[in-house]
Amino acid sequence: MSAGSLYFKCPDNLTAKKFLKKLAKIVTLEIVAQEYMCKTFYDSFDSLLYTHNMICEFNHSQKQSNMCLIDRKLGHMIATEMVEDMPRFVGQCAEGRIKKLLVSSLAMRAIIPLCHLPLTVYRLNILNKDQKIVLRLQLDAYDDLNHYVRVLPLKGYDKAAEKMLSVLQAQWHFKPAKSTALDDALKSMNQAPQSYSSKFQLKLTPDTPANEACLHIYLYLLKVINKNESGVIEDIDTEFLHDFRVAVRRTRAGLNQLKNVLPDNELAQYAEFFAWLGQITSTTRDLDVYLLSYQDYKLILPAEMQADLEPFYTLLKQKQIIAQDSLVEHLTSDYYQDSLANWQKYLNSSVRKAIKTDMGGLTVKELADKRIWKMLKRVLSEGAAINHDSPAEALHDLRKTAKKLRYLMEFFASLYTPSDIKLLIKSLKQLQKVLGDFQDYEIQEISLKQFKKELKDNQATENTLLAMEKLVTHLEHQRGLAREKFADRFNLFQKIEHQAQFQLLFAPAQKVKS
Amino acid sequence: MTIIASYNIKGGVGKTATAVNLAHIASQKNHFKVLVWDLDPQGATSYYFRIKPKVKGGSKAFISGTRALDGLIKATDYENLDLLPADFSFRNLDLALDGHKKPTQRLKKLLAPLKKEYDLIILDCPPNISLLSEAIFEASDMLLSPMIPTTLSLRTLEQLKKYLKDNKLNHLTLLPFFSMVDRRKKMHNEIMRDITDIYPDTLKSVIPYASDVERMGWERQPLGAYMGRGRSIDAYRNLWNEVWLAMNA
Numbered sequence: 001m002s003a004g005s006l007y008f009k010c011p012d013n014l015t016a017k018k019f020l021k022k023l024a025k026i027v028t029l030e031i032v033a034q035e036y037m038c039k040t041f042y043d044s045f046d047s048l049l050y051t052h053n054m055i056c057e058f059n060h061s062q063k064q065s066n067m068c069l070i071d072r073k074l075g076h077m078i079a080t081e082m083v084e085d086m087p088r089f090v091g092q093c094a095e096g097r098i099k100k101l102l103v104s105s106l107a108m109r110a111i112i113p114l115c116h117l118p119l120t121v122y123r124l125n126i127l128n129k130d131q132k133i134v135l136r137l138q139l140d141a142y143d144d145l146n147h148y149v150r151v152l153p154l155k156g157y158d159k160a161a162e163k164m165l166s167v168l169q170a171q172w173h174f175k176p177a178k179s180t181a182l183d184d185a186l187k188s189m190n191q192a193p194q195s196y197s198s199k200f201q202l203k204l205t206p207d208t209p210a211n212e213a214c215l216h217i218y219l220y221l222l223k224v225i226n227k228n229e230s231g232v233i234e235d236i237d238t239e240f241l242h243d244f245r246v247a248v249r250r251t252r253a254g255l256n257q258l259k260n261v262l263p264d265n266e267l268a269q270y271a272e273f274f275a276w277l278g279q280i281t282s283t284t285r286d287l288d289v290y291l292l293s294y295q296d297y298k299l300i301l302p303a304e305m306q307a308d309l310e311p312f313y314t315l316l317k318q319k320q321i322i323a324q325d326s327l328v329e330h331l332t333s334d335y336y337q338d339s340l341a342n343w344q345k346y347l348n349s350s351v352r353k354a355i356k357t358d359m360g361g362l363t364v365k366e367l368a369d370k371r372i373w374k375m376l377k378r379v380l381s382e383g384a385a386i387n388h389d390s391p392a393e394a395l396h397d398l399r400k401t402a403k404k405l406r407y408l409m410e411f412f413a414s415l416y417t418p419s420d421i422k423l424l425i426k427s428l429k430q431l432q433k434v435l436g437d438f439q440d441y442e443i444q445e446i447s448l449k450q451f452k453k454e455l456k457d458n459q460a461t462e463n464t465l466l467a468m469e470k471l472v473t474h475l476e477h478q479r480g481l482a483r484e485k486f487a488d489r490f491n492l493f494q495k496i497e498h499q500a501q502f503q504l505l506f507a508p509a510q511k512v513k514s
Numbered sequence: 515m516t517i518i519a520s521y522n523i524k525g526g527v528g529k530t531a532t533a534v535n536l537a538h539i540a541s542q543k544n545h546f547k548v549l550v551w552d553l554d555p556q557g558a559t560s561y562y563f564r565i566k567p568k569v570k571g572g573s574k575a576f577i578s579g580t581r582a583l584d585g586l587i588k589a590t591d592y593e594n595l596d597l598l599p600a601d602f603s604f605r606n607l608d609l610a611l612d613g614h615k616k617p618t619q620r621l622k623k624l625l626a627p628l629k630k631e632y633d634l635i636i637l638d639c640p641p642n643i644s645l646l647s648e649a650i651f652e653a654s655d656m657l658l659s660p661m662i663p664t665t666l667s668l669r670t671l672e673q674l675k676k677y678l679k680d681n682k683l684n685h686l687t688l689l690p691f692f693s694m695v696d697r698r699k700k701m702h703n704e705i706m707r708d709i710t711d712i713y714p715d716t717l718k719s720v721i722p723y724a725s726d727v728e729r730m731g732w733e734r735q736p737l738g739a740y741m742g743r744g745r746s747i748d749a750y751r752n753l754w755n756e757v758w759l760a761m762n763a
């Protein structure tokens with residue numbers, strides 16, 4: 001079989017009727033089925049399937065409905081499955097090929113509908129003089145878009161396929177499909193697949209004035225907040241709130257870490273607003289995390305105890321619903337909407353005028369070197385002061401400092417050699433992981449004890465309380481392990497070559513000279 | 515993957531009808547990927563599937579190995595069901611095999627590469643015992659053997675049993691069953707009872723003599739493609755169930 005395309009876009013204005021008439025003139029044609037259906041395309045909010053070169057369709061007709069994964073580049077079907085309804089999360093898919101493919105690309109993101117396209121699907125057989133089928137065709141006749149034809153060759157009947165391909169291309173001037181109906185539909189709606197990533201990816205140039213660069217950082221983060229807002233309110237999946245909160249935290253880190261670059265007195269009210277925003281989103285996020293961890297919690301317990309944990313799940317779910325309601329109330333409040341609108345206005349207007357502050361006169365590279373260098377020294381000295389007997393607070397403080405360093409490095413990453421900065425962020429990440437685990441386990445422990453008390457007040461059974469107790473013990477143990485890991489991890493981070501690299505990269509110029 | 519030969523020493527007993535219908539049922543009901551190989555130069559199976567009884571290069575080309583079987587396969591009109599068509603040159607298959615070293619192992623070897631692609635291969639065999647049938651016995655896992663309940667059929671079955679035993683074809687499961695049965699005929703019923711007493715391994719399913727089956731030649735389709743329900747299609751479905759159980763025994 002020729003290796004060429006088997007999938008074609010019909011010329012504009014070619015109706016199904018015309019196509020069938022043309023075809024019937026040159027071959028013996030049998031229309032096996034003609035089915036009106038609605039095709040709905042799905043992807044995550046951040047177009048994860050698109051990025052993985054997949055298209056997810058839900059085809060719904062009166063007779064049946066199925067879910068299909070299509071190779072976006074080649075146009076062929078990767079997998080299909082009968083389903084009544086589209087699942088919202090991968091976890092709800094039946095075991096099989098589709099689930100396997102989706103798990104690796106979607107993780108916990110919801111799949112949401114992008115657009116609905118009504119179409120009539122014609123399944124056609126081409127017959128020879130013995131009335132034997134020698135080729136199959138499928139015509140996807142979209143109501144409002146160009147039609148597509150798929151040639152489906154049959155084994156042993158290459159000639160029939162070749163003849164058809166030559167008619168389509170050479171005589172009728174059909175073009176091999178380079179896009180899909182989804183692309184056509186998005187284009188007709190003036191949309192492109194969402195280009196969204198939760199990573200901080202703002203490109204800065206070293207000699208930009210520091211104050212101007214800061215404004216761009218805040219505007220970038222504001223965009224992330226805006227993009228995620230409706231997903232948070234509609235509670236589509238937990239990633240919206242996660243990304244929303246990360247942008248809020250980054251904004252706060254900027255406001256705290258980059259003092260005197262913009263007029264601090266003008267920023268004070270926004271610092272207060274973002275602190276509030278961090279606070280009112282935290283309960284829902286915490287509960288999301290507990291719900292996401294629920295399966296893991298269950299697996300900590302021996303099989304016969306796992307069912308006893310069910311009331312804990314119910315409690316979390318109830319609390320999450322209440323927290324989400326109150327979160328929506330906050331995010332639709334005047335205070336929230338006005339503050340965010342003012343923040344946007346403030347940033348936009350400041351971009352246009354020259355601001356003078358102490359640090360504002362530096363270039364962004366100078367500011368970055370200075371701030372990162374300072375924070376790095378703080379991480380090193382705080383870490384070095386921690387020994388086996390240090391209280392938990394010392395580790396918590398170090399965790400906070402490391403986090404500040406991390407934000408600074410991410411803000412300014414584009415100013416440094418990519419491979420160097422990536423390596424440093426990676427090693428910082430590993431240190432943060434140990435510190436984060438240590439704290440997470442402690443917080444989980446405290447919260448689980450609290451949940452246990454609530455369950456007891458709600459007349460939970462003795463078995464449920466026992467299961468909760470077992471989880472707490474497990475977390476205690478885990479925390480101990482994290483504490484033990486710290487020294488090693490920090491030593492590694494501290495290693496001379498690291499410091500040397502840091503120095504080379506970040507030490508403000510005059511210091512290196514001296 | 516299982517290879518089943520639809521075989522009887524005698525002609526006109528329903529071998530082809532069995533091969534065609536079981537292949538169709540297995541591909542539809544079990545979603546097996548099925549290949550039928552029409553080894554009879556008369557090409558009855560190919561005719562039922564409306565596929566030209568013609569093979570590029572004839573039997574010589576694939577027996578000698580210059581053409582792989584895979585390239586000769588044709589898709590039928592039914593999903594998951596393919597055919598290796600017959601060719602007029604198959605009347606000399608015995609000769610072609612004889613010219614090759616280890617002729618009885620030849621079909622087995624040629625079929626081996628198709629194991630990956632198919633769940634079931636059904637060989638529609640011409641009657642007689644010949645070099646070709648020996649090669650078929652070597653290649654197959656099961657010998658599905660239709661017989662018309664006549665006085666001669668007991669003798670034919672005994673002959674076949676003896677042949678398999680003498681040639682130490684122990685890997686081969688013999689599955690005899692009755693075909694073209696007229697329940698109104700006293701003789702048919704008596705002979706079936708006698709044979710089942712002597713050979714309790716005889717399958718329970720009985721294919722009746724029915725005009726629906728004869729119609730296949732007119733329709734040029736497997737029974738199941740033009741009949742949803744009915745005595746004869748049900749009989750073939752039951753037969754397939756029994757064969758399937760034997761495959762999994």
Ligand SMILES: Nc1ncnc2c1ncn2[C@@H]1O[C@H](COP(=O)(O)OP(=O)(O)OP(=O)(O)O)[C@@H](O)[C@H]1O
Nearest residue numbers: 525526527528529530531641694722723724727728
């Ligand atoms: N159950 C049946 N009822 C009525 N007619 C049948 C039945 N089975 C087969 N026939 C008819 O009997 C004839 C022989 O059947 P078939 O071709 O299946 O036998 P065969 O054993 O393959 O013959 P051959 O040895 O010639 O290959 C055909 O015309 C067929 O239509």
Ligand SMILES: [Mg+2]
Nearest residue numbers: 529530554558
């Ligand atoms: Mg026959």
